[in-house]
Amino acid sequence: xxxxxxxxxxxxxxxxxxxxxxxxxxxxxxxxxxxxxxxxxxxxxxxxxxxxxxxxxxxxxxxxxxxxxxxxxxxxxxxxxxxxxxxxxxxxxxxxxxxxxxxxxxxxxxxxxxxxxxxxxxxxxxxxxxxxxxxxxxxxxxxxxxxxxxxxxxxxxxxxxxxxxxxxxxxxxxxxxxxxxxxxxxxxxxxxxxxxxxxxxxxxxxxxxxxxxxxxxxxxxxxxxxxxxxxxxxxxxxxxxxxxxxxxxxxxxxxxxxxxxxxxxxxxxxxxxxxxxxxxxxxxxxxxxxxxxxxxxxxxxxxxxxxxxxxxxxxxxxxxxxxxxxxxxxxxxxxxxxxxxxxxxxxxxxxxxxxxxxxxxxxxxxxxxxxxxxxxxxxxxxxxxxxxxxxxxxxxxxxxxxxxxxxxxxxxxxxxxxxxxxxxxxxxxxxxxxxxxxxxxxxxxxxxxxxxxxxx
Numbered sequence: 001x002x003x004x005x006x007x008x009x010x011x012x013x014x015x016x017x018x019x020x021x022x023x024x025x026x027x028x029x030x031x032x033x034x035x036x037x038x039x040x041x042x043x044x045x046x047x048x049x050x051x052x053x054x055x056x057x058x059x060x061x062x063x064x065x066x067x068x069x070x071x072x073x074x075x076x077x078x079x080x081x082x083x084x085x086x087x088x089x090x091x092x093x094x095x096x097x098x099x100x101x102x103x104x105x106x107x108x109x110x111x112x113x114x115x116x117x118x119x120x121x122x123x124x125x126x127x128x129x130x131x132x133x134x135x136x137x138x139x140x141x142x143x144x145x146x147x148x149x150x151x152x153x154x155x156x157x158x159x160x161x162x163x164x165x166x167x168x169x170x171x172x173x174x175x176x177x178x179x180x181x182x183x184x185x186x187x188x189x190x191x192x193x194x195x196x197x198x199x200x201x202x203x204x205x206x207x208x209x210x211x212x213x214x215x216x217x218x219x220x221x222x223x224x225x226x227x228x229x230x231x232x233x234x235x236x237x238x239x240x241x242x243x244x245x246x247x248x249x250x251x252x253x254x255x256x257x258x259x260x261x262x263x264x265x266x267x268x269x270x271x272x273x274x275x276x277x278x279x280x281x282x283x284x285x286x287x288x289x290x291x292x293x294x295x296x297x298x299x300x301x302x303x304x305x306x307x308x309x310x311x312x313x314x315x316x317x318x319x320x321x322x323x324x325x326x327x328x329x330x331x332x333x334x335x336x337x338x339x340x341x342x343x344x345x346x347x348x349x350x351x352x353x354x355x356x357x358x359x360x361x362x363x364x365x366x367x368x369x370x371x372x373x374x375x376x377x378x379x380x381x382x383x384x385x386x387x388x389x390x391x392x393x394x395x396x397x398x399x400x401x402x403x404x405x406x407x408x409x410x411x412x413x414x415x416x417x418x419x420x421x422x423x424x425x426x427x428x429x430x431x432x433x434x435x436x437x438x439x440x441x442x443x444x445x446x447x448x449x450x451x452x453x454x455x456x
Contacts, residue, residue, distance in 0.1 A: 029100075031165060068125060092141045147363055174291045256325070269336065328351045
């Protein structure tokens with residue numbers, strides 16, 4: 001009897017609930033850590049770690065450290081993909097969570113440039129690299145634990161659990177930073193010590209996440225692969241030998257979403273709207289609360305998209321999302337430029353609808369694209385490459401465009417171009433909703449879902 005069918009319906013349903021809880025909490029912790037850094041890059045690090053470079057250069061350097069970690073995501077994806085396809089999804093999830101939480105906590109105790117000179121930004125960069133390696137491997141494991149445990153007709157729904165962990169992480173990060181900035185450490189106290197508290201809190205969240213993730217069983221698909229002795233010796237080589245074009249197209253679909261998302265999660269809007277020498281000069285805590293509101297909208301639209309994709313298909317859900325995202329880009333910047341905090345929140349909220357609609361189906365969409373024996377490598381590397389092409393340097397590029405052109409309209413055209421490219425990539429990929437994910441269906445899974453190409 002297959003490993004996939006040994007459990008009773010009741011015990012299988014209970015395990016799915018445990019996995020859903022573990023993936024959403026673990027992913028929330030992971031991305032809280034990531035977004036705390038991105039927000040601090042826009043609000044704090046230019047002054048505390050890169051101040052001697054001058055204001056304009058310092059903010060570019062600060063945002064560049066956000067992008068630097070993305071360059072190491074493929075390394076994390078290659079490592080986690082290889083070992084995730086060889087030793088299991090669950091083990092890699094615990095390892096990546098430890099790396100992320102440890103690096104984030106250490107950032108909270110780093111000396112500033114005034115205290116340690118050039119050593120301070122060097123240490124910051126090294127810890128950010130560790131965060132990037134962790135983020136590159138974490139998403140694929142969480143997604144496969146959720147999707148491979150789900151019934152065929154509910155993969156979009158279960159795949160949305162790790163997806164909503166991302167806006168939940170942003171919600172938690174923005175909330176804690178707003179609390180510190182507006183209540184517990186306002187004004188200069190926030191730059192002196194208040195920014196450190198959210199980083200140090202990561203140790204508590206880390207313990208909670210690891211305890212919960214250790215309670216779930218390994219993915220049934222991986223257990224079946226192990227039972228059959230069907231592991232691939234070098235998954236990455238097989239992936240690129242047979243599915244390189246599919247990896248590129250999948251990466252491009254994520255690039256359009258990720259670049260748009262990093263306007264807020266990467267700190268660009270926070271810096272642009274709060275810069276006292278900029279066109280708006282809004283209050284820091286108010287902007288953080290507006291970003292918090294947009295995270296709620298992002299969460300709701302992400303969950304909705306995952307559920308809807310089980311009914312109308314992943315590809316159709318993406319298409320609706322790309323249209324919504326493209327339509328909201330210039331209105332969002334117009335509302336931000338109004339200088340009214342409520343209109344800014346409205347603009348970010350409208351923009352977040354399209355971002356959620358193109359993020360919610362991603363777990364199921366990516367998981368259904370790749371064969372079981374190389375699936376961890378396929379989803380992780382596609383995700384990591386998409387992050388480099390999209391969000392890695394989006395805040396840096398956006399800031400440079402504004403500095404060069406004097407207007408955020410240039411950023412709007414940049415985001416529009418990436419959205420159109422992602423839309424086109426989506427149209428080239430067939431929807432494989434409901435395809436069997438077990439290793440016994442490897443031959444069907446290996447048939448390339450790109451239009452015009454019948455086989456890998």
